[in-house]
Amino acid sequence: MTDFLFARSQMALSLAFHIIFAAVGIGMPLLMVVAEGLHLRTGEAVYLDLSKRWARGTAILFAVGAVSGTVLSFELGLLWPRFMEYAGGIIGFPFSLEGFAFFTEAIFLGIYLYGWDRTPPLMHWISGIIVALSGMLSGIFVVTVNAWMNAPAGFELTDGRVTNIDPVAAMLNPASLQQVVHMTLAAYVATGFIVAAVHAFFLLRDRRNVFHRRALGIALTVAAVGIPLQMVSGDMIARMVAQRQPAKFAAMEGHYRTERGAPLTIGGIPDDAAMTTRYALRIPRGLSLLAHGDPTAPVIGLEDIPRDEWPNTRIVHWAFDLMVGAGCAMLAMAGWAAWLGWRRGLPDDPWFLRALVVAGPLGLIAIEAGWFVTEVGRQPWIIFGVMRTADAVTPMPGLVVPFVLFTAVYVFLSVILVYVLRRQFLETDPKTTPGRSGAAPGVSRGG
Amino acid sequence: MADELTLGAAALVVLVLYALSGGADYGGGMWDLLASGPRARRQREAIEHAIGPIWEANHVWLILVIVVLFTGFPTAFAVIMTALHIPMTAILVGIVLRGSAFVFRRYDVRDDAVHRRWSTLFGAASFFTPFLLGLCLGALASGEIRVTDGKVSSGFFAGWTGPFALACGLFAQGLFAFLAATYLTADTESEPDLQEDFRKRALASGLLLAPAAALAFLLARHGAPQIFARLTSWWAPLLVTVTSACAIGALVALWCGRFRWARAAAIGQVTCILVGWGLAQQPYIVVPDLTFVGTATDPKTLYLLKSALLAGAVVLLPSFVYLFYVFKRRPI
Numbered sequence: 001m002t003d004f005l006f007a008r009s010q011m012a013l014s015l016a017f018h019i020i021f022a023a024v025g026i027g028m029p030l031l032m033v034v035a036e037g038l039h040l041r042t043g044e045a046v047y048l049d050l051s052k053r054w055a056r057g058t059a060i061l062f063a064v065g066a067v068s069g070t071v072l073s074f075e076l077g078l079l080w081p082r083f084m085e086y087a088g089g090i091i092g093f094p095f096s097l098e099g100f101a102f103f104t105e106a107i108f109l110g111i112y113l114y115g116w117d118r119t120p121p122l123m124h125w126i127s128g129i130i131v132a133l134s135g136m137l138s139g140i141f142v143v144t145v146n147a148w149m150n151a152p153a154g155f156e157l158t159d160g161r162v163t164n165i166d167p168v169a170a171m172l173n174p175a176s177l178q179q180v181v182h183m184t185l186a187a188y189v190a191t192g193f194i195v196a197a198v199h200a201f202f203l204l205r206d207r208r209n210v211f212h213r214r215a216l217g218i219a220l221t222v223a224a225v226g227i228p229l230q231m232v233s234g235d236m237i238a239r240m241v242a243q244r245q246p247a248k249f250a251a252m253e254g255h256y257r258t259e260r261g262a263p264l265t266i267g268g269i270p271d272d273a274a275m276t277t278r279y280a281l282r283i284p285r286g287l288s289l290l291a292h293g294d295p296t297a298p299v300i301g302l303e304d305i306p307r308d309e310w311p312n313t314r315i316v317h318w319a320f321d322l323m324v325g326a327g328c329a330m331l332a333m334a335g336w337a338a339w340l341g342w343r344r345g346l347p348d349d350p351w352f353l354r355a356l357v358v359a360g361p362l363g364l365i366a367i368e369a370g371w372f373v374t375e376v377g378r379q380p381w382i383i384f385g386v387m388r389t390a391d392a393v394t395p396m397p398g399l400v401v402p403f404v405l406f407t408a409v410y411v412f413l414s415v416i417l418v419y420v421l422r423r424q425f426l427e428t429d430p431k432t433t434p435g436r437s438g439a440a441p442g443v444s445r446g447g
Numbered sequence: 448m449a450d451e452l453t454l455g456a457a458a459l460v461v462l463v464l465y466a467l468s469g470g471a472d473y474g475g476g477m478w479d480l481l482a483s484g485p486r487a488r489r490q491r492e493a494i495e496h497a498i499g500p501i502w503e504a505n506h507v508w509l510i511l512v513i514v515v516l517f518t519g520f521p522t523a524f525a526v527i528m529t530a531l532h533i534p535m536t537a538i539l540v541g542i543v544l545r546g547s548a549f550v551f552r553r554y555d556v557r558d559d560a561v562h563r564r565w566s567t568l569f570g571a572a573s574f575f576t577p578f579l580l581g582l583c584l585g586a587l588a589s590g591e592i593r594v595t596d597g598k599v600s601s602g603f604f605a606g607w608t609g610p611f612a613l614a615c616g617l618f619a620q621g622l623f624a625f626l627a628a629t630y631l632t633a634d635t636e637s638e639p640d641l642q643e644d645f646r647k648r649a650l651a652s653g654l655l656l657a658p659a660a661a662l663a664f665l666l667a668r669h670g671a672p673q674i675f676a677r678l679t680s681w682w683a684p685l686l687v688t689v690t691s692a693c694a695i696g697a698l699v700a701l702w703c704g705r706f707r708w709a710r711a712a713a714i715g716q717v718t719c720i721l722v723g724w725g726l727a728q729q730p731y732i733v734v735p736d737l738t739f740v741g742t743a744t745d746p747k748t749l750y751l752l753k754s755a756l757l758a759g760a761v762v763l764l765p766s767f768v769y770l771f772y773v774f775k776r777r778p779i
Contacts, residue, residue: 056554063550066503067543073513074539077528084517085525085597089744092518093751099507099514100759106503107766111773114500118773165745396532396603409540413547420555 004390006399007079010406012375014072016368017410021065023367026139026184027191027222028058029109029132034218036125046210050218051128052116054195056424059113064413066106071406079399083382083392086162090155091148093167098141105134136184143183144176150374151175151244152383174244178237179374185230186370190363192223193330197360198425200353207348217346220356223363224334231331234324235290241377242291245384246300247309248377251316253287254280255301262287262299267321270313275303277317311379319372326366333359450749454519455732455739457756458512459725463718465508467626470619470717472502474627476545476573477620478648479566486644491566493641494627495553497634500774502549504767506542518752522597523732523742527583530592530599530733534579534607541576544568574620581619585612585663587733588671588724594736611670614663621659622717625652629697629713632706634775646701649709653698673734677727686726690719 001009032054039047073095077084108130115124148154154170155162196219199212206212242249250256254265254277264287268280285295292299302310333356340347347353382389475494482490517524528535545568552565586592586606593601606612628649635642667675677683697712730738743749 060550060554063503063546066506067546070506070510070542071539073510074528074535077513077517077524078532078535081525081529084528085521088517088521088524089519089748092514092521092744093748093755095514096511096518096752096755096759099511100755100762102510103504103507103759103763104766106507107763107770110500110504110770115773162745165747167748167751394529394532395598396529402536405536405540409543413543416547416551420551423555 001400003397003399004393006403007393008389010399010403011075011079013403013407013410014068014075015371015375017414018065018068018072019367019371020364021061021068022139022142023187023364024061024191024194025058025065026132026135026187028054028061028195029128029135030188031191031195031218031222032058033125033128033132034222035214036128038214038218040121040125044214046214049211050215053424054215055113057421058109060417060420060424062109064417066102068410069102078396078402079394080382080392081394083387086387086392087148087383090162090165090167090170091145094141094144094171098138101134101138101141105131105138108134136187139184139187140180141171143180144171144173146374147175147179148173149382150179150241150378150384152386157386175240178233178240182230182233182237182370185226185233186363186367189223189226189230189330190367192219192221192226193333193356193363194360195219196223197357200356200360202425203348204350204353204357207350213346213348216348220337220347223330224337227327227330227334231327234327239291239293242299245378247302247305248311248316248373249291250300250302250305251311251313251377252320252373253299254313254317255287255299256303258298258301258304260288260298261285261296262291262301264290265317268317270317272302272310272313309380311377316373316377319369319376323366323369323373326362326369329359330362330366449740450746450753451519451740451743452729453753454515454743454749454756455729456725457753458515458519459721461508461511461515462725463721465505465512466623466717466721467714468501468505469508470577470623471626471630472498472505473545473573473577474623474625475631476549476570477624478627478631478645480570480574481648484644486641489638489641490644493631493635493638493645497631498549499553501770502546504770506546509542515752515756519744519749520732520739520742521744523737523739526592526594526597526599526733526737527587530601530603530605531583531586531607532603534582534586538576538579538583541572541579545572545576548572577619577623578616581616582607582612584619584724585609585615585671588615588667588674588728590671590673590734592733592736594733609670611663611666614659614666614670618656618659618663621652621656622720625649625656625697626713626717628652629701629706629709632701633710636706642706646704646706649701650698653694653701656694671734673731674724674727680726682726683723686719686723690716690723693719 032051035047035051035054038044039051108127111119111127112124112131115127119127148170151174152170153173154166154168156164196216199215199219202212203209203216238249238252241252251270254268254270255262256270256275256277261284263282263284265277266281266283268277270277287299288297289295291297302313336352336355337347340349340352378384380388380390382392475498479491479494482488482494484490513524516527548565548569552562552569555561555565586609589606589609589611591601591606591609592599593605628645631645632642632649635645678687693712693716697709697716700706700709700712728734730740732739732742
């Protein structure tokens with residue numbers, strides 16, 4: 001492997017690791033705030049217990065998210081100095097806003113986690129709301145930067161020099177809205193499903209457990225409300241990509257030949273040499289309909305894109321199908337939940353709970369797959385149509401060393417995290433009466 | 448003042464705030480590793496209570512420095528991250544291990560063995576990360592990082608491997624250790640025996656700081672000649688006097704048991720040191736080839752960045768006041 005590939009791999013690894021914590025860090029505060037709000041309204045102790053439990057999980061995941069996010073902000077310069085030199089002045093602005101949103105989040109998370117008995121209940125809840133809002137905001141700002149890499153705006157090129165910079169226009173680039181909505185919803189849906197799965201697992205052991213029933217109710221509601229909206233947002237973003245990044249779109253769909261009434265290609269093996277996707281399921285006219293809302297509309301295939309501007313078709317197509325497949329499965333689960341819930345309250349049918357446990361990671365899988373679609377699909381560009389990734393890389397040799405180092409660190413952290421979180425969950429298994437586990441983290445350790 | 452210099456000054460202010468808050472958290476980690484005597488466990492707990500609610504927020508100052516740098520001075524950012532690739536990567540590993548170890552320890556205490564293992568990792572990372580931070584700042588001042596045609600021409604080892612940078616690293620470690628111990632004396636007012644432990648530590652590290660400072664100063668003559676030459680400016684004697692007064696004042700206050708005064712003096716001392724470095728360093732961002740003005744981006748971006756920092760300060764200040772009001776108003 002070349003240094004360039006190691007740099008890309010290190011960046012991909014860092015992002016793939018961080019995005020899980022970023023997403024859950026956006027979703028978890030919503031859940032804990034809802035739980036605490038229900039406690040304030042109903043006075044039921046079990047909701048307070050729940051928000052405290054969720055807050056502990058949030059604390060662990062947020063900390064890892066914060067440090068892995070720091071890694072990324074450095075890596076932008078460590079691995080892609082030419083990109084930062086070029087883009088920093090144009091797109092650094094939303095990063096600075098993100099800095100403040102993140103600051104607010106960190107401050108109020110400190111208050112939330114450690115302030116259970118030091119702040120009035122209402123103020124404590126408001127702190128949680130601020131955490132949830134600022135967490136969402138920081139995600140939004142960061143995604144606008146990625147959107148800019150897909151749809152660069154807010155500057156002009158004169159003789160290869162950047163002029164007439166407008167950072168606000170760069171932030172509000174044509175891809176921002178669709179990407180922001182899609183990623184934000186993804187964070188809530190993924191968190192909702194994974195949390196619902198954990199509590200479904202415990203409910204399978206003890207279906208009467210009030211703690212897990214309440215928890216499942218909140219998490220499943222967030223997930224089931226989010227996923228249909230997410231499918232709509234997915235359609236919006238796909239149309240945008242079809243229009244703005246035809247190479248990425250063609251690779252996503254495994255679509256080689258430019259044609260009218262193009263079929264939708266599902267699965268199969270994209271074959272760049274033969275210019276076709278083998279063994280795929282094809283739905284006639286489906287692609288034209290989805291991309292342009294017209295079954296006879298022409299869809300640009302890869303044949304019309306210069307060969308050196310193709311992304312890796314297999315990765316992009318498979319990742320895209322994986323994401324859409326996961327989305328459909330989650331939609332089906334949401335439909336099932338709604339059907340059961342409409343008939344008899346909280347869906348606690350054992351077969352549903354078992355399916356939910358299996359479906360739990362689908363949201364996170366979809367996030368990873370979607371991230372691969374947008375990042376690998378943009379290649380060979382780091383700034384679409386403006387700068388190639390290969391031209392942005394650091395001159396530093398021996399990049400295998402930091403790659404191996406960070407891989408080792410992240411594998412180590414992942415193993416530990418699973419271990420620590422598993423313990424948290426097992427502790428959660430409350431034969432506990434509400435209140436016993438109600439002490440704030442730290443305080444329960446007796447200081 | 449031009450926006451370039453305003454932003455340079457803002458970056459310095461943010462760096463000072465990081466040193467005063469995040470720096471002290473590193474120091475806390477060092478004392479955690481060095482906890483000893485019959486009250487070792489209680490020392491660790493006091494440190495954890497002092498750091499716990501605020502370390503995440505404190506850490507964001509560092510991210511803000513980076514963001515101001517790459518938004519306002521992208522060329523300089525590219526050069527710094529290229530020339531200092533190796534120590535910066537090591538800093539990242541330190542930051543990741545430290546933060547994770549701290550939070551794992553907090554939520555995963557089952558027995559002393561596990562607790563100790565996380566403490567060791569947390570403490571070790573708290574030791575070497577500030578050393579590397581000092582190393583990097585020393586490298587920027589050294590004048591050994593050279594830039595030709597916008598590209599680093601001095602390789603990947605220039606600046607940060609010299610004796611001056613090493614002295615800066617040691618000095619940063621000592622400074623943060625001293626700062627943390629001094630804060631901890633003020634945090635443990637309700638526990639006199641613990642307070643006495645930290646008083647001893649603060650006095651010891653404060654005294655050790657003097658030779659470290661002298662070493663960095665002597666090495667600067669050859670290790671950072673431009674910076675050293677600046678110390679003949681009109682403001683230099685004034686700043687050195689104030690810094691020394693703060694340093695001595697902090698030690699005297701510690702000796703007499705006036706811990707709040709000691710904390711204030713230590714804050715003054717750290718602030719003066721960093722401001723002095725900033726004054727000696729400007730107009731350079733990387734001595735001697737890159738200036739703030741020369742590497743600044745488009746004026747419109749600078750203006751927006753400045754406005755964002757101002758607006759951000761308006762949001763942050765009350766939030767911080769509330770954070771410290773909740774947790775530092777009475778001992779935990």
